[in-house]
Amino acid sequence: MTDPKTPNALSFQVDRAAIAPIGDQIHASLRQAIVEGRLAPGQRLPSGRDLAAQLGVARGTIRVAYDRLIAENLVFGAGPAGTRVCTRPPARQEDDEAPLDGPLAAFTRPYSSAPLPFQMGVPADDAFPAKLWARMRARAVRADAMTYTAYADPRGEPALRTQIASHLAISRHMQCHPDQIIVTSGYRQGLMLALTALRPHGRKAWIEEPGYPLGRRALELTGAALEPVPVDAEGLRVEEGIVRAPDALLALVTPGQHAPLGVTLSPARRHALLDWAVASKAWIIEDDYLGELQLDGRAAPALAVGKAAERVIHIGSFSKTLSPALGLGFVVAPRLLAERLVEVAAVLAPAPNRTTQLAVTEFLADGHFLRHLRQMKTLYAERRNLALAHVGKFLSGPLTAGLGVIAPLPQSADDSAIVDIARTHGLAPSALSAWYLRRTHAQRGLLLSVTNLRPENIDDACAKLASVVASH
Numbered sequence: 032m033t034d035p036k037t038p039n040a041l042s043f044q045v046d047r048a049a050i051a052p053i054g055d056q057i058h059a060s061l062r063q064a065i066v067e068g069r070l071a072p073g074q075r076l077p078s079g080r081d082l083a084a085q086l087g088v089a090r091g092t093i094r095v096a097y098d099r100l101i102a103e104n105l106v107f108g109a110g111p112a113g114t115r116v117c118t119r120p121p122a123r124q125e126d127d128e129a130p131l132d133g134p135l136a137a138f139t140r141p142y143s144s145a146p147l148p149f150q151m152g153v154p155a156d157d158a159f160p161a162k163l164w165a166r167m168r169a170r171a172v173r174a175d176a177m178t179y180t181a182y183a184d185p186r187g188e189p190a191l192r193t194q195i196a197s198h199l200a201i202s203r204h205m206q207c208h209p210d211q212i213i214v215t216s217g218y219r220q221g222l223m224l225a226l227t228a229l230r231p232h233g234r235k236a237w238i239e240e241p242g243y244p245l246g247r248r249a250l251e252l253t254g255a256a257l258e259p260v261p262v263d264a265e266g267l268r269v270e271e272g273i274v275r276a277p278d279a280l281l282a283l284v285t286p287g288q289h290a291p292l293g294v295t296l297s298p299a300r301r302h303a304l305l306d307w308a309v310a311s312k313a314w315i316i317e318d319d320y321l322g323e324l325q326l327d328g329r330a331a332p333a334l335a336v337g338k339a340a341e342r343v344i345h346i347g348s349f350s351k352t353l354s355p356a357l358g359l360g361f362v363v364a365p366r367l368l369a370e371r372l373v374e375v376a377a378v379l380a381p382a383p384n385r386t387t388q389l390a391v392t393e394f395l396a397d398g399h400f401l402r403h404l405r406q407m408k409t410l411y412a413e414r415r416n417l418a419l420a421h422v423g424k425f426l427s428g429p430l431t432a433g434l435g436v437i438a439p440l441p442q443s444a445d446d447s448a449i450v451d452i453a454r455t456h457g458l459a460p461s462a463l464s465a466w467y468l469r470r471t472h473a474q475r476g477l478l479l480s481v482t483n484l485r486p487e488n489i490d491d492a493c494a495k496l497a498s499v500v501a502s503h
């Protein structure tokens with residue numbers, strides 16, 4: 032996008048369909064222009080107002096991008112003389128060693144730090160049974176050290192697969208044999224196994240609209256043609272998917288609790304989806320990331336139940352139910368695909384670290400997992416009620432959704448900009464619009480996980496968020 036007032040060095044566009052938030056894109060483009068020398072030392076950056084108008088974004092978004100550049104010593108605020116490029120920006124070679132700040136920055140930034148208030152996808156930091164887990168892991172390390180230095184079963188430890196199969200029978204109503212289970216490092220490895228086995232390159236794939244951005248990106252990386260299918264109060268609008276892409280190879284869905292809206296696929300839609308898959312020999316990839324961790328009533332049975340399970344690749348994860356730090360999940364392979372999935376696991380991505388597997392086996396076998404789930408349901412329901420009461424004071428109509436709350440915003444609001452600004456205040460809400468493939472159709476709103484909101488931090492977190500929203 033060029034403008035007579037903007038140096039050519041700043042000819043860049045924002046991609047509203049990209050996964051990376053707009054603020055990150057602007058920051059990355061400016062940073063690149065500076066380190067490549069296209070913006071000379073001393074040169075003045077456009078005023079926040081001009082650049083915001085040129086790119087069609089909120090001024091706050093530009094301000095956050097400039098603040099990040101200031102923090103990186105690439106530019107400095109020169110008062111009335113504007114924001115200018117530092118005279119000695121870091122040499123290019125140093126920049127080559129700087130951390131990557133491309134589209135993945137949005138996923139990598141919060142890694143390995145304590146969860147921030149409202150951060151999605153992380154369980155309660157204060158409720159993980161750390162001491163018990165440390166004991167079980169220590170026992171597992173000793174047991175593992177005593178075994179042969181041989182290759183392990185690429186599908187995972189037989190004892191763990193047996194435990195997972197019995198747990199799924201109780202909690203998800205699934206009847207599967209341990210041989211159908213492949214242990215993975217989490218949902219993402221499970222998805223990788225499924226997509227490598229299905230080879231969706233050039234084929235159509237239904238995705239939920241809105242839907243989990245990483246799932247969507249995984250399909251893009253494997254060359255699938257994405258077919259966004261809207262989600263309403265009954266879940267995926269299967270009949271629309273059938274009209275738009277009846278010949279799709281697969282549907283990637285979160286039927287138990289839709290991510291991020293939290294709705295459960297209604298029985299009618301569930302049957303329609305399974306009937307379509309059976310009739311057209313399509314595959315359903317069931318992302319069961321929350322498993323039975325449902326806060327209201329009992330979780331609906333998995334899709335991979337009964338006869339239709341032949342068309343369903345069920346992927347589970349311990350990331351939400353226990354901790355993402357474990358790096359553990361599993362795939363339940365439909366019988367028709369089991370051999371191919373096991374082959375992919377054996378050749379490309381065998382089950383992870385045996386000690387974690389042995390420790391989780393004991394955790395399941397001794398009943399700690401079921402107890403932990405029960406406690407987490409109670410805790411999260413309390414935290415959700417607390418959050419609803421607080422958030423309702425400054426945002427209208429917050430709704431419950433999975434382990435969080437959605438606060439809808441007017442269509443004129445720039446939820447991504449609010450999220451960027453909130454981040455500078457130590458908060459991590461997510462922008463609802465970023466979960467849409469078609470950004471022009473996107474609903475605006477804030478996704479607020481409640482897992483790490485406590486009576487001690489909720490007042491402060493909500494006061495800060497309220498002021499960010501008000502200033503926007």
Ligand SMILES: Cc1ncc(COP(=O)(O)O)c(C=O)c1O
Binds near residue numbers: 347
């Ligand atoms: C919709 C959805 N699926 C799956 C996952 C879990 O992924 P993993 O097991 O790779 O940590 C998440 C985590 O945020 C998620 O939101």
